[in-house]
Amino acid sequence: MIIALDGPAAAGKGTLARSIAKDMDLAYLDTGSLYRATGVAVLQAGKDPADPTAAEAAARGLDPLAIDPVAIRTEAAGLAASKVSAIPAVRAALLDLQRTFARTPPGGKKGAVLDGRDIGTVVCPDAQVKIFVTASLEERSKRRVLELRAKGETVIEARVFADMAARDAADSNRAASPLKPADDAFVLDTTALDAAGALAAAKAFIESRLK
Numbered sequence: 047m048i049i050a051l052d053g054p055a056a057a058g059k060g061t062l063a064r065s066i067a068k069d070m071d072l073a074y075l076d077t078g079s080l081y082r083a084t085g086v087a088v089l090q091a092g093k094d095p096a097d098p099t100a101a102e103a104a105a106r107g108l109d110p111l112a113i114d115p116v117a118i119r120t121e122a123a124g125l126a127a128s129k130v131s132a133i134p135a136v137r138a139a140l141l142d143l144q145r146t147f148a149r150t151p152p153g154g155k156k157g158a159v160l161d162g163r164d165i166g167t168v169v170c171p172d173a174q175v176k177i178f179v180t181a182s183l184e185e186r187s188k189r190r191v192l193e194l195r196a197k198g199e200t201v202i203e204a205r206v207f208a209d210m211a212a213r214d215a216a217d218s219n220r221a222a223s224p225l226k227p228a229d230d231a232f233v234l235d236t237t238a239l240d241a242a243g244a245l246a247a248a249k250a251f252i253e254s255r256l257k
């Protein structure tokens with residue numbers, strides 16, 4: 047059982063993926079963390095995340111069990127992730143890791159939930175359940191501002207909005223695995239939903255697919 051959740055930043059897919067995994071006792075993989083960790087590794091090596099050779103080496107050397115959860119959550123890590131994720135050799139290097147997780151979930155779980163940008167289209171095109179989680183740019187930007195303020199960061203709202211619009215454009219317009227809903231994905235718009243509402247809508251869809 048594979049559940050694929052894709053969508054733009056701050057649409058609520060991470061929270062939703064974690065809730066579904068907990069609810070259904072499935073393993074969970076945040077694939078964005080792999081791209082973020084690759085970006086951070088390139089920066090730590092003093093290289094440019096847009097440099098294909100440095101980025102591929104970082105992706106190939108990635109140890110998913112050694113990812114620093116704090117270091118990958120900064121805005122700089124997000125920006126570096128966006129750059130490395132546009133490089134086809136980086137995507138190829140991370141593909142096996144993601145597919146292995148989906149097909150043989152750790153901890154003896156009977157399935158896996160993966161969230162990212164291309165899970166339903168490229169990583170697991172055979173997933174039984176595909177959900178494309180989205181929300182308006184205004185709402186996602188508002189959520190990111192609250193998230194950053196909760197971490198004690200000083201933020202300029204217009205800057206967060208502009209960065210998110212730029213990230214959306216980069217993720218959607220890149221040639222390698224662009225962000226787009228799979229043909230058979232259920233599009234879940236969370237603009238007017240809280241976490242519980244999004245989980246209820248997702249569960250109703252999952253149940254309809256598993257019948």
Ligand code: DC
Nearest residue numbers: 055077078081127128131162163164
């Ligand atoms: O979801 P996130 O913000 O942690 O993702 C960080 C970056 O990684 C984002 O710019 C898109 C990219 N990414 C990707 O290209 N493919 C994935 N499966 C997951 C993330």
